[in-house]
Amino acid sequence: METIYILWLRQIKKYWRSKARIVGSLGQPLLFMIAFGFGFGEIYKKAGGGNYLEFLVPGVIAMSILFTAVFSGLEIIWDRQFGFLKEMLVAPVSRLQIMVGRCLGGATVAVIQGLIVLIISLAIGFRVTNWWLVIVTLVFMFMIAFLFTLFGTAIASVLKDVQGFQLIVNFLIMPLFFLSGAFFPLTGLPRALSITVQANPLSYGVDALRGTLIGLTQFGLMTDFLVLLGVIILLLTAASYLFSRIEA
Amino acid sequence: MIIEVKNLIKKFKDFTAVDNISFTVKDGEILAFLGPNGAGKTTTIKMLTTVLKPTSGEIKIGGYNPVTQKDKARHSFGIVFQDSSVDDDLTAYENMYLHAVLYGLLRSKRAEKIQQLLEFVELWDRRRELVKTFSGGMKRRLEIAKGLLHHPKILFLDEPTQGLDPQTRNHIWEYIKKMNVEEKMTVFFTTHYIEEAEKVADRVFIVDQGQIVAMGTPDELKQQTSKDNLEDAFIELTGHIIRDEKADGAGFMRQAGRMGGWRR
Numbered sequence: 359m360e361t362i363y364i365l366w367l368r369q370i371k372k373y374w375r376s377k378a379r380i381v382g383s384l385g386q387p388l389l390f391m392i393a394f395g396f397g398f399g400e401i402y403k404k405a406g407g408g409n410y411l412e413f414l415v416p417g418v419i420a421m422s423i424l425f426t427a428v429f430s431g432l433e434i435i436w437d438r439q440f441g442f443l444k445e446m447l448v449a450p451v452s453r454l455q456i457m458v459g460r461c462l463g464g465a466t467v468a469v470i471q472g473l474i475v476l477i478i479s480l481a482i483g484f485r486v487t488n489w490w491l492v493i494v495t496l497v498f499m500f501m502i503a504f505l506f507t508l509f510g511t512a513i514a515s516v517l518k519d520v521q522g523f524q525l526i527v528n529f530l531i532m533p534l535f536f537l538s539g540a541f542f543p544l545t546g547l548p549r550a551l552s553i554t555v556q557a558n559p560l561s562y563g564v565d566a567l568r569g570t571l572i573g574l575t576q577f578g579l580m581t582d583f584l585v586l587l588g589v590i591i592l593l594l595t596a597a598s599y600l601f602s603r604i605e606a
Numbered sequence: 607m608i609i610e611v612k613n614l615i616k617k618f619k620d621f622t623a624v625d626n627i628s629f630t631v632k633d634g635e636i637l638a639f640l641g642p643n644g645a646g647k648t649t650t651i652k653m654l655t656t657v658l659k660p661t662s663g664e665i666k667i668g669g670y671n672p673v674t675q676k677d678k679a680r681h682s683f684g685i686v687f688q689d690s691s692v693d694d695d696l697t698a699y700e701n702m703y704l705h706a707v708l709y710g711l712l713r714s715k716r717a718e719k720i721q722q723l724l725e726f727v728e729l730w731d732r733r734r735e736l737v738k739t740f741s742g743g744m745k746r747r748l749e750i751a752k753g754l755l756h757h758p759k760i761l762f763l764d765e766p767t768q769g770l771d772p773q774t775r776n777h778i779w780e781y782i783k784k785m786n787v788e789e790k791m792t793v794f795f796t797t798h799y800i801e802e803a804e805k806v807a808d809r810v811f812i813v814d815q816g817q818i819v820a821m822g823t824p825d826e827l828k829q830q831t832s833k834d835n836l837e838d839a840f841i842e843l844t845g846h847i848i849r850d851e852k853a854d855g856a857g858f859m860r861q862a863g864r865m866g867g868w869r870r
Protein backbone atom coordinates (compact mmCIF):
# COMPACT_ATOMS: atom_id res chain seq x y z
CA MET A 359 0.00 0.00 0.00
CA GLU A 360 2.78 2.40 0.90
CA THR A 361 4.42 1.61 -2.43
CA ILE A 362 1.36 2.95 -4.21
CA TYR A 363 1.35 6.04 -2.03
CA ILE A 364 5.02 6.87 -2.47
CA LEU A 365 4.89 6.52 -6.25
CA TRP A 366 1.72 8.61 -6.33
CA LEU A 367 3.50 11.26 -4.29
CA ARG A 368 6.45 11.20 -6.67
CA GLN A 369 4.20 12.13 -9.60
CA ILE A 370 2.59 14.94 -7.64
CA LYS A 371 5.93 16.38 -6.56
CA LYS A 372 7.31 16.26 -10.07
CA TYR A 373 4.23 18.03 -11.36
CA TRP A 374 4.36 20.68 -8.70
CA ARG A 375 8.02 21.37 -9.45
CA SER A 376 7.49 21.90 -13.15
CA LYS A 377 5.55 25.15 -12.95
CA ALA A 378 6.68 26.29 -16.37
CA ARG A 379 5.18 23.14 -17.83
CA ILE A 380 1.90 23.68 -16.01
CA VAL A 381 1.53 27.18 -17.37
CA GLY A 382 2.64 26.08 -20.84
CA SER A 383 0.14 23.27 -20.98
CA LEU A 384 -2.73 25.66 -20.20
CA GLY A 385 -2.05 27.73 -23.30
CA GLN A 386 -3.57 25.28 -25.73
CA PRO A 387 -6.93 24.77 -23.99
CA LEU A 388 -7.22 28.50 -23.45
CA LEU A 389 -6.60 29.11 -27.13
CA PHE A 390 -9.23 26.56 -28.10
CA MET A 391 -11.82 28.13 -25.84
CA ILE A 392 -11.19 31.65 -27.07
CA ALA A 393 -10.63 30.95 -30.77
CA PHE A 394 -13.37 28.35 -31.22
CA GLY A 395 -15.68 29.36 -28.41
CA PHE A 396 -15.99 32.91 -29.63
CA GLY A 397 -15.00 32.30 -33.24
CA PHE A 398 -17.64 29.69 -34.02
CA GLY A 399 -20.13 31.00 -31.52
CA GLU A 400 -22.21 32.99 -34.03
CA ILE A 401 -22.38 30.23 -36.65
CA TYR A 402 -23.34 27.66 -34.04
CA LYS A 403 -26.10 29.85 -32.67
CA LYS A 404 -27.46 30.58 -36.15
CA ALA A 405 -27.51 26.83 -36.84
CA GLY A 406 -29.76 26.53 -33.82
CA GLY A 407 -27.18 24.95 -31.52
CA GLY A 408 -27.35 27.48 -28.69
CA ASN A 409 -24.25 28.68 -26.81
CA TYR A 410 -21.14 27.12 -28.35
CA LEU A 411 -18.80 28.06 -25.51
CA GLU A 412 -20.95 26.04 -23.11
CA PHE A 413 -20.88 23.14 -25.50
CA LEU A 414 -17.15 23.40 -26.05
CA VAL A 415 -15.81 23.81 -22.51
CA PRO A 416 -16.44 20.22 -21.32
CA GLY A 417 -14.66 19.04 -24.48
CA VAL A 418 -11.67 21.25 -23.80
CA ILE A 419 -11.52 20.03 -20.19
CA ALA A 420 -11.52 16.46 -21.48
CA MET A 421 -8.79 17.41 -23.92
CA SER A 422 -6.43 18.73 -21.28
CA ILE A 423 -7.08 15.68 -19.12
CA LEU A 424 -6.41 13.43 -22.11
CA PHE A 425 -3.10 15.07 -22.93
CA THR A 426 -1.80 15.31 -19.38
CA ALA A 427 -2.83 11.73 -18.62
CA VAL A 428 -1.35 10.11 -21.71
CA PHE A 429 1.88 12.05 -21.31
CA SER A 430 2.29 11.09 -17.69
CA GLY A 431 1.84 7.45 -18.69
CA LEU A 432 4.41 7.93 -21.42
CA GLU A 433 6.86 9.36 -18.87
CA ILE A 434 8.07 5.81 -18.37
CA ILE A 435 10.06 6.33 -21.55
CA TRP A 436 11.93 9.13 -19.84
CA ASP A 437 12.36 7.10 -16.69
CA ARG A 438 14.01 4.50 -18.87
CA GLN A 439 16.22 7.12 -20.51
CA PHE A 440 17.36 8.59 -17.19
CA GLY A 441 17.71 5.27 -15.41
CA PHE A 442 15.07 5.54 -12.72
CA LEU A 443 13.07 2.75 -14.34
CA LYS A 444 15.71 0.27 -13.16
CA GLU A 445 15.17 1.39 -9.59
CA MET A 446 11.51 0.44 -9.83
CA LEU A 447 12.09 -2.73 -11.81
CA VAL A 448 14.42 -4.46 -9.36
CA ALA A 449 12.47 -3.45 -6.26
CA PRO A 450 10.92 -6.35 -4.35
CA VAL A 451 7.35 -5.09 -4.75
CA SER A 452 4.62 -6.19 -7.11
CA ARG A 453 4.57 -4.68 -10.60
CA LEU A 454 0.87 -4.01 -10.19
CA GLN A 455 1.46 -1.77 -7.17
CA ILE A 456 4.18 0.16 -8.95
CA MET A 457 2.00 0.69 -11.97
CA VAL A 458 -1.13 1.60 -10.04
CA GLY A 459 0.80 4.08 -7.87
CA ARG A 460 2.27 5.81 -10.88
CA CYS A 461 -1.02 5.88 -12.74
CA LEU A 462 -2.99 7.22 -9.79
CA GLY A 463 -0.39 9.97 -9.49
CA GLY A 464 -0.60 10.75 -13.19
CA ALA A 465 -4.39 10.71 -13.02
CA THR A 466 -4.47 13.07 -10.04
CA VAL A 467 -2.25 15.52 -11.88
CA ALA A 468 -4.49 15.31 -14.96
CA VAL A 469 -7.59 16.01 -12.86
CA ILE A 470 -5.92 19.07 -11.34
CA GLN A 471 -5.08 20.25 -14.82
CA GLY A 472 -8.72 19.74 -15.85
CA LEU A 473 -9.93 21.70 -12.84
CA ILE A 474 -7.67 24.61 -13.67
CA VAL A 475 -9.18 24.69 -17.16
CA LEU A 476 -12.68 24.63 -15.64
CA ILE A 477 -11.81 27.61 -13.46
CA ILE A 478 -10.38 29.53 -16.40
CA SER A 479 -13.50 28.79 -18.41
CA LEU A 480 -15.66 30.22 -15.63
CA ALA A 481 -13.62 33.39 -15.86
CA ILE A 482 -14.33 33.78 -19.57
CA GLY A 483 -18.06 33.24 -19.25
CA PHE A 484 -18.80 29.52 -18.91
CA ARG A 485 -21.75 28.74 -16.59
CA VAL A 486 -22.32 25.49 -14.73
CA THR A 487 -26.02 24.50 -14.57
CA ASN A 488 -26.00 22.64 -11.29
CA TRP A 489 -23.12 23.03 -8.84
CA TRP A 490 -24.00 19.87 -6.93
CA LEU A 491 -23.36 17.79 -9.99
CA VAL A 492 -19.76 19.02 -10.11
CA ILE A 493 -18.97 16.29 -7.59
CA VAL A 494 -20.06 13.76 -10.18
CA THR A 495 -18.06 15.66 -12.78
CA LEU A 496 -15.00 15.10 -10.62
CA VAL A 497 -15.61 11.36 -10.55
CA PHE A 498 -15.82 11.28 -14.32
CA MET A 499 -12.77 13.50 -14.69
CA PHE A 500 -10.85 11.04 -12.60
CA MET A 501 -12.07 8.09 -14.64
CA ILE A 502 -10.98 9.73 -17.90
CA ALA A 503 -7.63 10.62 -16.34
CA PHE A 504 -6.96 7.14 -14.96
CA LEU A 505 -8.03 5.47 -18.18
CA PHE A 506 -5.66 7.47 -20.34
CA THR A 507 -2.74 7.25 -17.92
CA LEU A 508 -3.09 3.49 -18.17
CA PHE A 509 -3.26 3.84 -21.92
CA GLY A 510 -0.02 5.86 -21.98
CA THR A 511 1.62 3.35 -19.66
CA ALA A 512 0.67 0.44 -21.88
CA ILE A 513 2.13 2.16 -24.92
CA ALA A 514 5.30 3.23 -23.12
CA SER A 515 5.84 -0.33 -21.94
CA VAL A 516 6.20 -1.60 -25.50
CA LEU A 517 7.95 1.45 -26.89
CA LYS A 518 11.73 1.26 -26.70
CA ASP A 519 12.78 4.84 -27.14
CA VAL A 520 11.69 8.44 -27.51
CA GLN A 521 11.60 8.22 -31.31
CA GLY A 522 8.12 6.71 -31.45
CA PHE A 523 6.76 9.53 -29.38
CA GLN A 524 5.76 11.97 -32.13
CA LEU A 525 4.12 9.12 -34.00
CA ILE A 526 1.90 8.37 -31.03
CA VAL A 527 0.90 11.97 -30.63
CA ASN A 528 -0.05 12.34 -34.29
CA PHE A 529 -1.65 8.99 -34.93
CA LEU A 530 -3.25 8.20 -31.59
CA ILE A 531 -3.81 11.18 -29.37
CA MET A 532 -4.91 13.68 -32.01
CA PRO A 533 -7.51 11.31 -33.57
CA LEU A 534 -8.73 10.27 -30.12
CA PHE A 535 -9.34 13.88 -29.35
CA PHE A 536 -10.82 15.12 -32.63
CA LEU A 537 -13.06 12.08 -33.05
CA SER A 538 -14.62 12.30 -29.61
CA GLY A 539 -17.40 14.80 -30.05
CA ALA A 540 -15.43 17.33 -28.05
CA PHE A 541 -16.06 19.90 -30.80
CA PHE A 542 -19.26 18.85 -32.47
CA PRO A 543 -22.60 17.28 -31.51
CA LEU A 544 -22.99 13.63 -32.35
CA THR A 545 -26.31 14.00 -34.13
CA GLY A 546 -26.51 13.81 -37.90
CA LEU A 547 -22.95 12.57 -38.46
CA PRO A 548 -22.07 10.39 -41.45
CA ARG A 549 -22.38 6.74 -40.46
CA ALA A 550 -18.68 5.86 -40.56
CA LEU A 551 -17.76 8.85 -38.43
CA SER A 552 -20.56 8.13 -36.01
CA ILE A 553 -19.34 4.56 -35.49
CA THR A 554 -15.77 5.77 -34.96
CA VAL A 555 -16.87 8.28 -32.40
CA GLN A 556 -18.91 5.67 -30.56
CA ALA A 557 -15.92 3.32 -30.45
CA ASN A 558 -13.79 6.03 -28.84
CA PRO A 559 -13.84 5.86 -25.04
CA LEU A 560 -13.11 9.58 -24.80
CA SER A 561 -16.52 10.29 -26.37
CA TYR A 562 -18.16 8.85 -23.26
CA GLY A 563 -15.92 10.96 -21.05
CA VAL A 564 -16.78 14.12 -22.95
CA ASP A 565 -20.44 13.17 -22.87
CA ALA A 566 -20.35 12.64 -19.12
CA LEU A 567 -18.65 15.98 -18.51
CA ARG A 568 -21.21 17.70 -20.68
CA GLY A 569 -23.99 15.85 -18.91
CA THR A 570 -22.87 16.88 -15.45
CA LEU A 571 -21.74 20.42 -16.28
CA ILE A 572 -24.42 21.69 -18.69
CA GLY A 573 -27.02 18.94 -18.48
CA LEU A 574 -26.65 17.73 -22.06
CA THR A 575 -25.96 14.05 -22.69
CA GLN A 576 -26.15 11.80 -25.70
CA PHE A 577 -25.51 8.37 -24.23
CA GLY A 578 -26.77 8.89 -20.68
CA LEU A 579 -24.54 9.09 -17.60
CA MET A 580 -25.03 5.42 -16.68
CA THR A 581 -23.80 4.27 -20.09
CA ASP A 582 -20.88 6.68 -19.87
CA PHE A 583 -19.95 5.31 -16.46
CA LEU A 584 -20.17 1.66 -17.47
CA VAL A 585 -18.22 2.11 -20.69
CA LEU A 586 -15.43 4.03 -18.96
CA LEU A 587 -15.29 1.47 -16.16
CA GLY A 588 -15.15 -1.41 -18.63
CA VAL A 589 -12.32 0.17 -20.61
CA ILE A 590 -10.41 0.94 -17.40
CA ILE A 591 -10.58 -2.71 -16.34
CA LEU A 592 -9.45 -3.81 -19.78
CA LEU A 593 -6.54 -1.39 -19.84
CA LEU A 594 -5.54 -2.21 -16.28
CA THR A 595 -5.13 -5.84 -17.30
CA ALA A 596 -3.31 -5.02 -20.53
CA ALA A 597 -1.04 -2.38 -19.01
CA SER A 598 -0.02 -4.49 -16.03
CA TYR A 599 0.80 -7.39 -18.31
CA LEU A 600 2.91 -5.21 -20.61
CA PHE A 601 4.52 -3.35 -17.71
CA SER A 602 5.57 -6.59 -16.03
CA ARG A 603 7.47 -7.57 -19.17
CA ILE A 604 9.59 -4.41 -19.37
CA GLU A 605 13.36 -4.78 -19.48
CA ALA A 606 15.72 -1.92 -18.78
CA MET B 607 25.97 -21.70 -3.03
CA ILE B 608 24.14 -18.41 -3.02
CA ILE B 609 24.63 -17.73 -6.73
CA GLU B 610 24.69 -20.51 -9.31
CA VAL B 611 25.06 -19.82 -13.00
CA LYS B 612 25.15 -22.51 -15.65
CA ASN B 613 25.80 -22.03 -19.39
CA LEU B 614 24.49 -18.48 -19.36
CA ILE B 615 24.21 -16.82 -22.77
CA LYS B 616 22.92 -13.40 -23.78
CA LYS B 617 22.63 -12.38 -27.39
CA PHE B 618 21.65 -8.96 -28.69
CA LYS B 619 20.44 -9.75 -32.20
CA ASP B 620 23.37 -11.81 -33.52
CA PHE B 621 25.99 -10.33 -31.20
CA THR B 622 26.85 -12.51 -28.23
CA ALA B 623 27.53 -10.29 -25.20
CA VAL B 624 27.68 -13.12 -22.65
CA ASP B 625 29.02 -16.31 -24.12
CA ASN B 626 28.23 -19.46 -22.18
CA ILE B 627 29.53 -18.70 -18.70
CA SER B 628 29.15 -20.88 -15.61
CA PHE B 629 30.18 -20.15 -12.04
CA THR B 630 29.12 -20.32 -8.43
CA VAL B 631 29.50 -17.90 -5.54
CA LYS B 632 29.60 -19.03 -1.93
CA ASP B 633 27.51 -17.56 0.83
CA GLY B 634 29.35 -14.63 2.44
CA GLU B 635 31.98 -14.37 -0.25
CA ILE B 636 33.27 -11.11 -1.76
CA LEU B 637 33.61 -11.66 -5.46
CA ALA B 638 35.25 -9.35 -7.99
CA PHE B 639 34.01 -9.67 -11.54
CA LEU B 640 36.70 -8.05 -13.65
CA GLY B 641 37.09 -7.52 -17.37
CA PRO B 642 37.83 -4.92 -20.02
CA ASN B 643 35.16 -2.56 -21.37
CA GLY B 644 32.43 -4.43 -23.18
CA ALA B 645 33.39 -7.78 -21.66
CA GLY B 646 29.80 -8.46 -20.61
CA LYS B 647 29.96 -7.67 -16.87
CA THR B 648 26.98 -5.36 -16.71
CA THR B 649 24.94 -7.61 -18.99
CA THR B 650 25.63 -10.55 -16.66
CA ILE B 651 24.64 -8.56 -13.59
CA LYS B 652 21.45 -7.41 -15.29
CA MET B 653 20.48 -11.01 -15.95
CA LEU B 654 21.23 -12.03 -12.37
CA THR B 655 19.07 -9.18 -11.10
CA THR B 656 15.92 -9.77 -13.22
CA VAL B 657 16.48 -6.69 -15.38
CA LEU B 658 17.35 -8.63 -18.54
CA LYS B 659 16.11 -12.00 -19.70
CA PRO B 660 18.86 -14.49 -20.62
CA THR B 661 18.89 -15.95 -24.12
CA SER B 662 19.61 -19.32 -22.53
CA GLY B 663 21.16 -20.89 -19.45
CA GLU B 664 20.23 -21.30 -15.83
CA ILE B 665 20.53 -18.93 -12.90
CA LYS B 666 19.81 -19.44 -9.21
CA ILE B 667 20.09 -16.49 -6.92
CA GLY B 668 19.47 -16.97 -3.22
CA GLY B 669 17.88 -20.25 -4.31
CA TYR B 670 15.48 -18.65 -6.79
CA ASN B 671 15.33 -18.38 -10.53
CA PRO B 672 15.31 -14.71 -11.60
CA VAL B 673 13.36 -15.56 -14.75
CA THR B 674 10.52 -17.63 -13.34
CA GLN B 675 10.58 -16.51 -9.68
CA LYS B 676 11.29 -12.82 -10.14
CA ASP B 677 9.59 -11.62 -6.96
CA LYS B 678 11.33 -14.08 -4.68
CA ALA B 679 14.67 -13.46 -6.34
CA ARG B 680 14.24 -9.71 -5.91
CA HIS B 681 13.84 -10.11 -2.19
CA SER B 682 17.32 -11.59 -1.90
CA PHE B 683 19.49 -8.87 -3.40
CA GLY B 684 20.27 -5.18 -3.53
CA ILE B 685 22.10 -3.43 -6.32
CA VAL B 686 24.11 -0.35 -7.19
CA PHE B 687 23.94 0.12 -10.96
CA GLN B 688 26.78 1.32 -13.16
CA ASP B 689 24.69 4.17 -14.53
CA SER B 690 22.19 6.43 -12.83
CA SER B 691 19.09 5.00 -11.19
CA VAL B 692 18.00 8.04 -9.19
CA ASP B 693 15.27 10.49 -10.08
CA ASP B 694 16.85 13.81 -11.02
CA ASP B 695 13.69 15.76 -10.22
CA LEU B 696 13.61 14.59 -6.61
CA THR B 697 15.92 15.63 -3.79
CA ALA B 698 18.61 13.38 -2.36
CA TYR B 699 16.47 12.73 0.70
CA GLU B 700 13.36 11.95 -1.34
CA ASN B 701 15.29 9.45 -3.44
CA MET B 702 16.52 7.75 -0.29
CA TYR B 703 13.06 7.72 1.24
CA LEU B 704 11.44 6.30 -1.86
CA HIS B 705 14.04 3.54 -1.91
CA ALA B 706 13.45 2.81 1.77
CA VAL B 707 9.74 2.37 1.11
CA LEU B 708 10.26 0.19 -1.96
CA TYR B 709 12.56 -2.07 0.04
CA GLY B 710 10.25 -2.27 3.01
CA LEU B 711 12.49 -0.62 5.58
CA LEU B 712 10.64 -0.29 8.86
CA ARG B 713 9.05 3.11 9.26
CA SER B 714 10.66 3.58 12.66
CA LYS B 715 14.16 2.98 11.30
CA ARG B 716 13.98 4.99 8.08
CA ALA B 717 14.89 8.48 9.21
CA GLU B 718 17.81 7.32 11.29
CA LYS B 719 19.21 5.01 8.64
CA ILE B 720 18.86 7.58 5.87
CA GLN B 721 20.63 10.19 7.96
CA GLN B 722 23.41 7.78 8.86
CA LEU B 723 24.08 6.90 5.22
CA LEU B 724 23.76 10.42 3.84
CA GLU B 725 26.24 11.55 6.49
CA PHE B 726 28.46 8.66 5.56
CA VAL B 727 28.66 9.78 1.91
CA GLU B 728 28.78 13.44 3.00
CA LEU B 729 25.53 14.47 1.38
CA TRP B 730 23.50 15.17 4.51
CA ASP B 731 23.95 18.94 4.13
CA ARG B 732 22.72 18.75 0.55
CA ARG B 733 19.78 16.44 1.24
CA ARG B 734 17.17 19.02 0.28
CA GLU B 735 18.67 19.77 -3.10
CA LEU B 736 17.41 18.29 -6.35
CA VAL B 737 19.67 15.57 -7.65
CA LYS B 738 19.94 17.28 -11.04
CA THR B 739 22.08 19.95 -9.41
CA PHE B 740 24.62 17.37 -8.17
CA SER B 741 28.07 16.72 -9.61
CA GLY B 742 28.89 13.31 -11.07
CA GLY B 743 30.71 12.20 -7.92
CA MET B 744 27.87 13.36 -5.67
CA LYS B 745 25.36 11.39 -7.73
CA ARG B 746 27.57 8.32 -7.50
CA ARG B 747 27.75 8.71 -3.72
CA LEU B 748 24.00 8.98 -3.55
CA GLU B 749 23.67 5.80 -5.61
CA ILE B 750 25.90 4.02 -3.15
CA ALA B 751 24.10 5.35 -0.08
CA LYS B 752 20.83 4.21 -1.62
CA GLY B 753 22.24 0.76 -2.35
CA LEU B 754 23.43 0.33 1.24
CA LEU B 755 20.12 1.41 2.75
CA HIS B 756 18.81 -2.08 3.21
CA HIS B 757 20.88 -5.12 4.01
CA PRO B 758 20.21 -7.83 1.45
CA LYS B 759 21.66 -11.33 1.38
CA ILE B 760 23.52 -10.45 -1.81
CA LEU B 761 24.76 -7.02 -2.80
CA PHE B 762 25.59 -6.35 -6.44
CA LEU B 763 27.84 -3.38 -7.13
CA ASP B 764 28.53 -2.47 -10.74
CA GLU B 765 31.55 -0.13 -10.73
CA PRO B 766 30.33 1.49 -7.51
CA THR B 767 33.38 3.67 -7.03
CA GLN B 768 33.89 4.89 -10.57
CA GLY B 769 34.97 8.50 -10.60
CA LEU B 770 35.35 8.84 -6.84
CA ASP B 771 38.44 10.13 -5.09
CA PRO B 772 40.72 7.62 -3.33
CA GLN B 773 39.71 8.61 0.22
CA THR B 774 36.04 8.16 -0.55
CA ARG B 775 36.70 4.86 -2.28
CA ASN B 776 38.59 3.51 0.72
CA HIS B 777 35.94 4.70 3.06
CA ILE B 778 33.20 2.97 1.07
CA TRP B 779 35.04 -0.32 0.78
CA GLU B 780 35.62 -0.35 4.52
CA TYR B 781 31.91 0.04 5.06
CA ILE B 782 31.03 -2.72 2.61
CA LYS B 783 33.64 -5.02 4.11
CA LYS B 784 32.10 -4.40 7.53
CA MET B 785 28.63 -5.28 6.27
CA ASN B 786 30.10 -8.41 4.73
CA VAL B 787 31.71 -9.53 7.98
CA GLU B 788 28.95 -8.54 10.39
CA GLU B 789 25.99 -9.77 8.38
CA LYS B 790 27.59 -12.41 6.22
CA MET B 791 26.39 -10.48 3.20
CA THR B 792 27.62 -11.79 -0.14
CA VAL B 793 29.15 -9.08 -2.34
CA PHE B 794 29.43 -9.34 -6.11
CA PHE B 795 31.18 -6.35 -7.65
CA THR B 796 32.87 -5.06 -10.78
CA THR B 797 35.53 -2.39 -10.95
CA HIS B 798 38.26 -1.08 -13.21
CA TYR B 799 40.37 -0.15 -10.17
CA ILE B 800 42.09 -3.51 -10.01
CA GLU B 801 43.77 -2.67 -6.69
CA GLU B 802 40.34 -2.52 -5.06
CA ALA B 803 39.73 -6.09 -6.11
CA GLU B 804 43.13 -7.13 -4.87
CA LYS B 805 42.42 -5.57 -1.51
CA VAL B 806 38.86 -6.70 -0.78
CA ALA B 807 37.96 -9.67 -2.95
CA ASP B 808 38.08 -13.26 -1.73
CA ARG B 809 37.94 -14.49 -5.28
CA VAL B 810 38.21 -12.93 -8.72
CA PHE B 811 36.61 -13.90 -12.03
CA ILE B 812 38.13 -12.41 -15.13
CA VAL B 813 35.85 -12.09 -18.15
CA ASP B 814 36.81 -11.17 -21.66
CA GLN B 815 34.60 -11.05 -24.73
CA GLY B 816 31.74 -12.64 -22.87
CA GLN B 817 33.71 -15.58 -21.51
CA ILE B 818 35.37 -16.28 -18.18
CA VAL B 819 39.08 -16.59 -18.85
CA ALA B 820 40.34 -17.03 -15.28
CA MET B 821 39.04 -17.70 -11.78
CA GLY B 822 40.81 -17.77 -8.43
CA THR B 823 41.94 -15.86 -5.40
CA PRO B 824 44.09 -12.79 -6.13
CA ASP B 825 47.14 -14.79 -4.99
CA GLU B 826 46.35 -17.70 -7.28
CA LEU B 827 45.97 -15.41 -10.28
CA LYS B 828 49.26 -13.70 -9.51
CA GLN B 829 50.98 -17.05 -9.22
CA GLN B 830 49.40 -18.34 -12.39
CA THR B 831 50.75 -15.41 -14.36
CA SER B 832 53.89 -14.98 -12.26
CA LYS B 833 53.18 -11.29 -11.66
CA ASP B 834 53.49 -9.55 -8.33
CA ASN B 835 50.30 -7.54 -8.49
CA LEU B 836 46.78 -8.26 -9.68
CA GLU B 837 46.73 -5.43 -12.20
CA ASP B 838 49.64 -6.93 -14.13
CA ALA B 839 48.04 -10.35 -13.88
CA PHE B 840 44.83 -8.87 -15.26
CA ILE B 841 46.60 -7.27 -18.21
CA GLU B 842 48.45 -10.50 -18.89
CA LEU B 843 45.19 -12.47 -18.92
CA THR B 844 43.15 -10.10 -21.04
CA GLY B 845 45.86 -9.00 -23.49
CA HIS B 846 47.55 -5.65 -23.86
CA ILE B 847 45.55 -4.34 -26.78
CA ILE B 848 42.83 -1.86 -26.07
CA ARG B 849 39.64 -3.54 -27.25
CA ASP B 850 38.40 -0.62 -29.22
CA GLU B 851 41.45 -0.46 -31.41
CA LYS B 852 41.18 -4.05 -32.46
CA ALA B 853 40.08 -4.11 -36.08
CA ASP B 854 38.42 -7.51 -36.10
CA GLY B 855 34.67 -7.85 -36.42
CA ALA B 856 33.84 -8.43 -32.77
CA GLY B 857 35.90 -5.50 -31.53
CA PHE B 858 34.30 -3.25 -34.08
CA MET B 859 30.83 -4.42 -33.14
CA ARG B 860 31.50 -3.69 -29.50
CA GLN B 861 32.69 -0.21 -30.24
CA ALA B 862 29.80 0.51 -32.58
CA GLY B 863 27.42 -0.85 -29.99
CA ARG B 864 28.78 1.33 -27.28
CA MET B 865 28.89 4.49 -29.30
CA GLY B 866 25.52 3.97 -30.92
CA GLY B 867 23.54 4.85 -27.85
CA TRP B 868 22.12 1.39 -27.28
CA ARG B 869 21.47 2.16 -23.64
CA ARG B 870 17.75 2.26 -23.79
Ligand SMILES: Nc1ncnc2c1ncn2[C@@H]1O[C@H](COP(=O)(O)OP(=O)(O)OP(=O)(O)O)[C@@H](O)[C@H]1O
Pocket residue numbers: 618623641642643644645646647648649650688859860861863864868869870
Ligand atom coordinates in the same frame (compact mmCIF):
# COMPACT_ATOMS: atom_id res chain seq x y z
N1 LIG C 1 20.86 -3.48 -24.95
C1 LIG C 1 21.92 -3.79 -25.71
N2 LIG C 1 21.80 -3.89 -27.05
C2 LIG C 1 22.85 -4.21 -27.83
N3 LIG C 1 24.08 -4.44 -27.36
C3 LIG C 1 24.28 -4.37 -26.04
C4 LIG C 1 23.21 -4.03 -25.14
N4 LIG C 1 23.69 -4.03 -23.88
C5 LIG C 1 25.01 -4.34 -23.99
N5 LIG C 1 25.36 -4.55 -25.27
C6 LIG C 1 26.70 -4.93 -25.75
O1 LIG C 1 27.14 -6.03 -25.00
C7 LIG C 1 28.53 -5.93 -24.73
C8 LIG C 1 28.78 -6.06 -23.23
O2 LIG C 1 28.30 -4.89 -22.58
P1 LIG C 1 28.38 -4.70 -21.01
O3 LIG C 1 27.69 -3.44 -20.70
O4 LIG C 1 27.91 -5.93 -20.35
O5 LIG C 1 29.94 -4.54 -20.82
P2 LIG C 1 30.74 -4.30 -19.46
O6 LIG C 1 31.62 -5.48 -19.24
O7 LIG C 1 29.84 -3.93 -18.36
O8 LIG C 1 31.66 -3.07 -19.89
P3 LIG C 1 32.10 -1.73 -19.06
O9 LIG C 1 33.31 -2.07 -18.30
O10 LIG C 1 32.40 -0.77 -20.17
O11 LIG C 1 30.94 -1.32 -18.22
C9 LIG C 1 28.99 -4.60 -25.32
O12 LIG C 1 29.63 -4.85 -26.55
C10 LIG C 1 27.72 -3.84 -25.51
O13 LIG C 1 27.82 -3.00 -26.63
Ligand SMILES: [Mg+2]
Pocket residue numbers: 647648649688764
Ligand atom coordinates in the same frame (compact mmCIF):
# COMPACT_ATOMS: atom_id res chain seq x y z
MG1 LIG D 1 29.49 -2.31 -17.25
